[in-house]
Structures are given as C-alpha cells and as structure tokens.
C-alpha cells in the first residue's frame with residue numbers, strides 16, 4: 001500500500017521547558033539518514049525520540065508535531081503494532097517471551113507472512129555482529145543478556161519487522177557495538193535516530209541534533225568537516241578497545257597510549 005511507504009518524516013517545532021518556541025523550522029528525515037541526539041542529562045533527548053515513536057500531534061509535553069510524507073500519519077501507524085513503521089529500543093528493552101531464540105524468531109517470521117527459514121538464521125547472524133557474546137539459537141529469550149537482547153531486537157526490527165525507522169535510546173553501554181548497528185542500518189537504508197553520550201558514535205552520524213532545556217538548540221550537518229577528528233577518535237577507540245581486551249584477559253597494563 002503506497003500510504004505505508006515512508007519517504008520522509010518531518011519534526012515540527014514545539015516548546016522548550018519554559019514554554020518558549022523551539023528555534024528551528026522543521027527537521028526532515030529520510031530513509032538512510034543517521035541522526036544522533038546529544039545534550040546534557042535531562043535536556044529532552046528521550047522526549048524527542050518518544051515524540052517520533054508515537055507520532056506526536058501537539059499532544060505531548062513538548063507540543064511537537066510529527067508528519068509522515070508531509071502530512072498527519074494514518075491512524076494505524078499509531079494504533080496497530082504490526083503496521084507501525086517505528087521500532088524503539090532502549091536500555092530497558094527486555095523480552096518477556098518464554099521461547100527459545102529460534103522459536104521466537106520463527107513465530108515472528110510466520111506472523112509476518114514469511115515462509116523463509118533463512119531469515120531466522122540471517123537475523124541471528126546480524127544480531128551477532130552487534131553483540132560481544134554470540135547469541136545461540138537454542139537459548140531462551142529470557143536468558144539473553146541485556147546487550148544480546150537489544151542486538152536481537154535491532155536485527156529483528158531491520159529484517160523481520162522491517163520497520164523503516166529505528167530509534168535507539170542510549171544502548172551503547174549495554175554491550176552493543178553501535179558503530180556496527182549504524183553501518184548495518186545505512187546498508188539496509190533505514191532511518192536511524194539515536195540518543196548517545198558517546199563522542200565517537202556521535203561523530204558517525206550524518207547530522208547531530210543538540211538538545212538544551214527541553215528543546216532542539218542546534219542541528220549540525222558536518223558534511224565531512226569532522227573527518228580528521230573522526231579518524232583520531234577511531235584511533236583512540238581502538239587503543240581503548242585493546243586495553244579492554246588485555247584487562248579481560250587478565251594482563252597487567254604497562255603501556256596504554258599508542259605511540
């Protein structure tokens with residue numbers, strides 16, 4: 001159905017915590033865009049992605065409005081979970097389902113009308129690109145670690161639910177490689193908005209929304225101007241990852257900084 005194809009999401013400004021209008025005209029998001037949301041604790045980052053998740057219509061505390069393809073979204077986008085084009089994954093996302101990973105994914109693929117067994121395999125292997133500890137298909141969903149659960153939910157959203165918009169709220173501390181998630185979402189042409197406190201992953205996005213006092217304070221589009229800083233940050237990150245591995249392996253750390 002053409003009304004279900006999303007070409008563009010538009011965020012229209014609302015009000016900050018003091019009731020003053022936000023200082024932007026509109027923010028447009030298209031499939032394949034990656035946008036990070038940054039700002040101090042309590043500045044309204046989660047509130048912004050919540051607005052998108054529920055397609056706010058001036059009916060949330062922020063008074064923002066979210067349009068789909070330039071207009072108010074159809075009712076089933078909001079009310080019908082199977083047709084909702086948004087998947088939101090947070091640090092608290094848990095699965096209360098008492099099935100094995102394989103049975104859960106089979107059930108989900110069947111309920112979506114797929115006959116393809118390979119999709120289950122593909123979903124587990126995509127999830128395993130995001131998480132440090134590999135997910136086994138026979139393990140029960142309730143026994144997965146936090147990071148494994150989130151990784152599986154992202155892979156499921158990409159491949160099985162196939163939602164065009166994915167929202168991540170601070171999942172980097174949950175044992176999930178967010179840089180790999182970003183790469184995968186670009187590859188699958190999804191729109192991704194993610195809240196982050198991690199400087200490296202913020203630099204990996206195409207745009208950065210900066211929050212302050214409940215409002216969007218700035219939208220930065222670096223357009224390649226941060227490339228050398230990104231290279232430096234990747235080198236620092238690799239150095240930190242190396243020390244992390246050495247610590248995990250029980251080694252003594254005598255030289256942490258790369259020459």
Ligand SMILES: Nc1ncnc2c1ncn2[C@@H]1O[C@H](COP(=O)(O)OP(=O)(O)OP(=O)(O)O)[C@@H](O)[C@H]1O
Pocket residue numbers: 015016017018039040041042043044045046047048061062211213214215
């Ligand atoms: N525009 C606004 N007007 C009024 N209240 C707001 C607005 N934006 C956010 N809030 C409220 O401010 C509080 C903090 O916002 P939020 O949880 O979005 O912050 P955050 O940036 O995600 O913080 P953290 O980094 O700690 O997760 C929430 O109670 C939220 O409802």
Ligand SMILES: [Mg+2]
Pocket residue numbers: 045046047169195
């Ligand atoms: Mg938050």
